[in-house]
Amino acid sequence: MNQANEGVVGPGRGRRVYKKHSKERVRCVHCVVLVLFAGCAFGSGLATAADRAELWGVYEIRLPGPQAGNPFTEVQLWGDFVQGYERLEIPGFYDGEGRYLIRFMPPRPGVWRWRTRSNVESLHERTGEVEVGPPAPGNHGPVRVAYRYHFAYADGTPFRPVGTTVYAWLHQSEALQLQTLETLSRSPFNKIRFCVFPKRYAWNTNEPDLYPFEGRPGAFDFARFNPRFFQRLEERLWQLQRLGIEADVILFHPYDEGHWGFDRMTPMEDDRYIRYVVARLSAFRNVWWSLANEFDFMTMKRDEDWERMGQLVSRLDPYGHLTSIHNGKRLFPQTRSWISHASIQNGSAVETASAAVLYRDAFEKPVVYDEIKYEGNLPRRWGNLTAEELVFRFWNATVAGTYATHGETYLSPDEVIWWSKGGILRGESPPRLAFLRQVLETAPAGGIEPVDKWQNPEYGGQPPEYYLVYLGKSAPRTWAFRLPRPPQGIGAPPREGWSYAVEILDTWNMTVTPVPGTFTVTAHGAYFFGDREGRTVELPGRPYLALRIRRIWNE
């Protein structure tokens, strides 16, 4: 945890020494603290010398506390962070060995004063302050929804998800995990979906070396977390963060079926698990919450359970990290307020751009197709796309104003398949997705929007400045220059006489070829603009071409 700024508070500063595990020490202190807050905020005599932290970094307060009894269930700890009128309640947690932590991700620069609340005297009313300075280079803050259907970091830098899945990488050997990180560092992926709980499924039958709970298969104590497991998870979050990769942390999944029982804990156990994970991880700026993978395949839970848990995450997480819930066959109602973006499994929906756009209309949120089948050769229909097909689907998603997620399922004698365990990438899609990512990252900040979604779905862009036209599996030799008149609310139409430059993108061969000369627009009927001289673009007659069309300003 040496990446965090630490504010260690030594023992003996509490007014009473904690004696022994007993019911008496558990008492309500909230009322007292609330009164203090309503009064003059913090007594100055309790403040420590200011620590320093980085905007959107992690400031960690360590406090010694009781080890007896069950600190996970018996000790309550909160840190209240105040700056001006703003007050954030940060949940603390027990990290084992008598160590209690409160992790704070400063959302604003300047001085933040903090004070703890606990039902344990030695953890109660500890105070301090931290001076928050500017973010280090490369730290853009957490990712948020931007422009309704897109994403941006907190500092405004656009974020274009090009994700992958390595569902169970945390549960593989240390060597394999490090190899996965090494592969990621050379990959185009800036988001990874993975599970907290181990996975039991075809090609996934190995036991992990660490579990999130104390115990062993058949005898887990769901009331006692295993800090070592979470410490390693956090080490991985830091490593991903250094690589610029967002961690789409999957809290529940159905690939257990009672083997460990993590899929069938009681609501109280589920909620306690959520509280612990949110307390531990929410200060990491690169965390996203994925409430579940294939939620509807978890037959022991009902929609009411997911709703309760979604609201719980939303209430506990002080920073409002992106939160989603991923489906098997049935979608969760994606319009719920705690769902920041639709995380969809549906390979079919990205087979055409015209279908990919439909969920946008339905949910009015960003749509990330987080499972569109995988590049590979598995004897399963979800695991044997060609690389060409996977890249094709990404581009359909792109011009429809949505995002897609990669996964790779090439069989291997050692059953190490990237999709779930990580290791190395064997497929041909990643370099093409790197090419796509480059296109996305040089597109306008507002993101690629569908330009004429129900008529000409191959057009994405930001009219009238920028268009991306995806020609898919057709292999034309010419393309008549034309731009659709965008519907109301989507940018503006080009003006008579404006000039455009066209580039031919070969999305498979990863080349960008400028078309000589420029195109000057004039109205062509009610729905289009064409070139004033009727010019067309010569094309190489191959599939998977796109056209990038940009307005020329210097004329």
Added chain:
Amino acid sequence: MNQANEGVVGPGRGRRVYKKHSKERVRCVHCVVLVLFAGCAFGSGLATAADRAELWGVYEIRLPGPQAGNPFTEVQLWGDFVQGYERLEIPGFYDGEGRYLIRFMPPRPGVWRWRTRSNVESLHERTGEVEVGPPAPGNHGPVRVAYRYHFAYADGTPFRPVGTTVYAWLHQSEALQLQTLETLSRSPFNKIRFCVFPKRYAWNTNEPDLYPFEGRPGAFDFARFNPRFFQRLEERLWQLQRLGIEADVILFHPYDEGHWGFDRMTPMEDDRYIRYVVARLSAFRNVWWSLANEFDFMTMKRDEDWERMGQLVSRLDPYGHLTSIHNGKRLFPQTRSWISHASIQNGSAVETASAAVLYRDAFEKPVVYDEIKYEGNLPRRWGNLTAEELVFRFWNATVAGTYATHGETYLSPDEVIWWSKGGILRGESPPRLAFLRQVLETAPAGGIEPVDKWQNPEYGGQPPEYYLVYLGKSAPRTWAFRLPRPPQGIGAPPREGWSYAVEILDTWNMTVTPVPGTFTVTAHGAYFFGDREGRTVELPGRPYLALRIRRIWNE
């Protein structure tokens, strides 16, 4: 209104005679009535001899009342209908010429006792009772949502919408309206979408002879309704009802742009209009409410307005008629509780069955594609589908477990286009839609459900008993018999050794050809069942074929 059972109450039965229009007569009587209700219900001395009515018919109470002042705004009238523990509040309305009406659609047989409430003494505390008998032949009651994604009449008879649009037929000449009814009587359509307000649009520039409000263009009094307009509308509802046609009544639309100003009334005026229309029409069992056509093109209203009006309809309508809101380019949030089914404009979504299914997943309600472009030859891209294309889209919608709506836009020198004004049908799709309707009406009660929506969208049905496979524009010569293993929750898979009969439906030529012999299923890999002997079906090599596959029980 002679189709309604009438309970005419003569003058002079009130304990006070109404004197003159004055503020004093407007007083709060609700509290008194509520106390009576909380006590012993109705005093028996006030009951009239029982009238008779038909289940789901219209029982109409006529009361004489004041004509002075503005009865539309100044007189409040309600009828409370009680049977056992059930109590329905039925809004009354002013019908002009001193006539006040309360229309009741009995939702259950037996005796219903009623009592009025009004701020006018002569209309207050009138009582009576009506004995409700069985429905007449052909009266199945109002249509409801059934099996989550489908529809059925209140008596359980499935209703499969095969609708059309004649948006402005109410605003044409009497002769044209009667011709439209005549055409409808020979058509396959069992639902018609039309507007209360007149329409001003290309090919729609004629003024109607009646308006819903008193006044004239430029000088309407939005506080005074025109009963003659509504009386004629009601005559049309009766006529449609006799033809077995549901009336999808569109309350607002954007095709006005201030010419009449019905698109830009104040919220108070909008709400008064809704109250009046709901009071007048909700006793008609064949009424559906369409809050708007192309709601998002009405730039003077915000989503909050639609939400308020949707809730108002839902609160006022005692019978819970089907209620929807139809979009232009942007969908209203279709998961709102007052929306019974998604009424969608999107031609693109029904170009494939795989796209058509997506809104079902998103909304978990019935999906009716109420505008998928029109069969015709208009110089507009929404109005020039071939008949083949329109029928093709209906079939895509069908196997995806959704419904579509017809419209016809053939140019005519007199500008009488079916789509909006009615008259005669010129297109080739209606007989093919009659064929489709027959297929739908002989399908299982649970409706056509997608069987394997994201993999084999051409399969609809109710596995393991019934399958409908639509082959669309492909023109195969053979079809390998195979049935997908349905996903969890969608019926059940066939069992080894079960037998099936296959028919070839030529959806364009409207023929049904049984395939000789039967097919006996056996598992074919992880995802399908095939014929035990590998039999295939010979096909005529034409497009627009479907296969109807039914389990044979008598073996």
